Amino acid sequence: MKKTFIATISLVGAFLLSSCVMSDLKKVTDEINEVESGKVFLIPCAQLTYSDGTIFTFDEYGKKQRIEKGDELEIYLGTTWYSLDKSTKKGTKYTYTGSYGYCTIYCFLENSYLVEAKYDEDLKKGKETIAGQSCNIYTEGDGDKIGGYKRILFVDTNSNILATAFTT
Numbered sequence: 001m002k003k004t005f006i007a008t009i010s011l012v013g014a015f016l017l018s019s020c021v022m023s024d025l026k027k028v029t030d031e032i033n034e035v036e037s038g039k040v041f042l043i044p045c046a047q048l049t050y051s052d053g054t055i056f057t058f059d060e061y062g063k064k065q066r067i068e069k070g071d072e073l074e075i076y077l078g079t080t081w082y083s084l085d086k087s088t089k090k091g092t093k094y095t096y097t098g099s100y101g102y103c104t105i106y107c108f109l110e111n112s113y114l115v116e117a118k119y120d121e122d123l124k125k126g127k128e129t130i131a132g133q134s135c136n137i138y139t140e141g142d143g144d145k146i147g148g149y150k151r152i153l154f155v156d157t158n159s160n161i162l163a164t165a166f167t168t
Helices: 002-036 110-119
Strands: 046-050 055-059 064-069 072-077 080-085 090-095 124-130 133-139 145-149 152-156 161-167
Touching: 002 110, 046 152, 110 124, 110 133, 110 145, 124 145, 124 152, 133 152
Parallel strands: none
Antiparallel strands: 046 055, 046 161, 055 064, 064 072, 072 080, 080 090, 124 133, 133 145, 145 152, 152 161
8 A cells, every 4th residue: 555655656746747847848849939930039129239349139029130240240131141241341141041040149048048947956047137127147057147138138158248238
């Protein structure tokens, strides 16, 4: 009787853990599917300036993006990408064939970090105000941070990305 009870409790525990893990994985895949369908960001349009001088602008939830740094200008229109050098006035047109159909350079897939933080004790979730927005930040054990607001990347210390201004 005692063994049956313990086995039942173990089975119920495994089922509940499995349900939680599956629910978490669904959140991650739902977010990825939404990005792949063209809703890269959760607000329709914005402009950000980053500490390295990059100006990032998007419209239509990220289907249209513009990244400008110095003489370099990149324009993403759906799956078409234009790379322009303003000093030489020359450019190239590409068809974007990345793993996503839309540019995700400044996309912060928060659900992936949210799920990872549940299972990784070295990854801590917190909040910080960056460029006037309350951002969800994930800090690794070594102090590296990544985070954003409305799926927009505001900070990534590994890549030296830090938003300094944000407007909608």
